[in-house]
Amino acid sequence: MKVRWTxxxxxxxxAMLAYVQRTSLGVAAQNIMPDLHLSQLQxxxxxxxxxxxxxxxxxxxxxxxxxxxxxxxxxxxxxxxxVATIATPLAPVVLAGTALFxxxxxxxxxxxxxxxxxxxxxxxxxxxWFPQRQWALANGGNALIMNIGGAMTAPLIVVLTxxxxxQGALLWIALPTVRLTTAWAWYGRDRPVEHPRVTAEELAxxxxxxMAKPAPMTLARMRQIVGQRDVLLLTFAYFCLNYVFYLLGTxxxxxxxxxxxxxxxxxxxxxxxxxxxxxxGAGIGGLLSDFIATRIGYRWGYRLIxxxxxxxxxxxxxxxxxxxxxxxxxxxxxxxxxxxxxxEGPFWAAMMRVARSDTGAATGVLNTGGNxxxxxxxxxxxxxxxxxxxxxxxxxxxxxxxxxxACWLAIxxxxxxxxxxxxx
Numbered sequence: 001m002k003v004r005w006t007x008x009x010x011x012x013x014x015a016m017l018a019y020v021q022r023t024s025l026g027v028a029a030q031n032i033m034p035d036l037h038l039s040q041l042q043x044x045x046x047x048x049x050x051x052x053x054x055x056x057x058x059x060x061x062x063x064x065x066x067x068x069x070x071x072x073x074x075x076x077x078x079x080x081x082x083v084a085t086i087a088t089p090l091a092p093v094v095l096a097g098t099a100l101f102x103x104x105x106x107x108x109x110x111x112x113x114x115x116x117x118x119x120x121x122x123x124x125x126x127x128x129w130f131p132q133r134q135w136a137l138a139n140g141g142n143a144l145i146m147n148i149g150g151a152m153t154a155p156l157i158v159v160l161t162x163x164x165x166x167q168g169a170l171l172w173i174a175l176p177t178v179r180l181t182t183a184w185a186w187y188g189r190d191r192p193v194e195h196p197r198v199t200a201e202e203l204a205x206x207x208x209x210x211m212a213k214p215a216p217m218t219l220a221r222m223r224q225i226v227g228q229r230d231v232l233l234l235t236f237a238y239f240c241l242n243y244v245f246y247l248l249g250t251x252x253x254x255x256x257x258x259x260x261x262x263x264x265x266x267x268x269x270x271x272x273x274x275x276x277x278x279x280x281g282a283g284i285g286g287l288l289s290d291f292i293a294t295r296i297g298y299r300w301g302y303r304l305i306x307x308x309x310x311x312x313x314x315x316x317x318x319x320x321x322x323x324x325x326x327x328x329x330x331x332x333x334x335x336x337x338x339x340x341x342x343x344e345g346p347f348w349a350a351m352m353r354v355a356r357s358d359t360g361a362a363t364g365v366l367n368t369g370g371n372x373x374x375x376x377x378x379x380x381x382x383x384x385x386x387x388x389x390x391x392x393x394x395x396x397x398x399x400x401x402x403x404x405x406a407c408w409l410a411i412x413x414x415x416x417x418x419x420x421x422x423x424x
Contacts (some may be wrong), residue, residue: 003197006187011074014118014184019150024173026251027271047250048379055112058120058364059361062121062364063217063360074121083114127356136346136348137286137290140286140287141282143279146282154253154270154271222361229415234354239373240401242369245340251385274330277333279341280338281339281340285309298353302350307409313339314400314405318398350413355417
């Protein structure tokens with residue numbers, strides 16, 4: 001196996017654990033709320049604390065990743081995420097009331113800061129380690145592994161909670177982080193030419209300009225990246241896409257428990273199915289995007305999937321709240337998540353093509369917009385769902401899906417950031 005695929009699996013492992021860590025709170029919320037006397041709106045604010053810090057860390061994470069490399073950055077990500085993960089279940093041992101809620105907010109904030117560089121750095125690593133014909137596949141494959149983590153979380157937390165309580169469950173998921181971080185610090189390298197196991201044949205598949213280390217970021221270059229038309233359009237479209245993603249990824253489990261009356265292990269199984277749909281969509285979307293792009297060109301090759309799948313996702317959200325059978329709603333959620341995650345590959349690959357050597361910074365901008373949707377959606381969905389108004393919650397999500405699709409009419413992945421073109 002080529003070394004780039006081993007690097008891919010390592011970074012996919014970080015993505016998987018990131019989603020286990022971040023979604024475990026939503027799954028454990030049904031036990032946390034009565035145990036710690038928290039309201040559903042307070043759970044929404046905890047989600048917002050993660051989303052806020054995660055969003056703020058995107059651009060700095062991408063810029064620092066370009067400067068210091070993936071080996072160091074992912075090691076820091078793993079260690080900081082470990083501290084944040086164990087802080088949530090341990091805080092109630094020593095704190096209560098307002099002090100406890102503040103500590104939980106801080107833990108979720110730290111988790112957001114820790115995970116901020118994960119996906120911009122993955123895009124930068126993909127730009128360096130993979131040929132351009134596999135950029136969408138690499139990003140879609142990473143999202144597939146990420147969604148496997150999301151799929152695992154609901155049944156895993158339900159089973160662990162049954163045996164060890166919610167605090168024990170959250171402590172157990174910290175253990176794989178230690179092993180992965182240690183192994184990466186030993187094996188990982190920043191660039192293919194630095195790894196002793198990379199062959200000349202593997203290096204020959206890569207573009208030398210893509211393997212070159214970018215110059216340190218300047219304020220002027222950052223302004224040009226942020227101000228480029230396609231960077232802005234992709235970022236806004238990704239904001240709209242991620243509003244739906246956060247709705248599905250953070251709140252669908254509570255929807256199934258509260259509105260569809262799933263309980264116990266059945267709730268864990270039902271909560272897992274949408275994530276399976278998401279994983280399948282991410283992998284297929286990346287593979288299909290590269291296949292189309294290499295045949296008809298990158299402009300329409302990256303456009304077609306978002307323009308067809310996102311309107312379908314909006315319609316499926318309306319189907320979810322319209323059907324009466326609980327498992328029909330689960331299947332509709334699964335299909336919606338499939339349609340949403342088809343887009344990870346084309347979104348990220350399009351931004352990589354626009355930015356090239358500044359991929360870390362540009363995808364940091366992309367994910368800032370995407371995860372700003374988490375900040376916006378958390379209190380909105382928390383308030384609406386807490387009042388039992390799930391129908392309005394899903395209708396708003398559908399509107400965002402339609403707007404995201406419309407943005408792709410004006411997005412051109414062949415148009416490069418000026419500074420990137422001058423350095424190519």
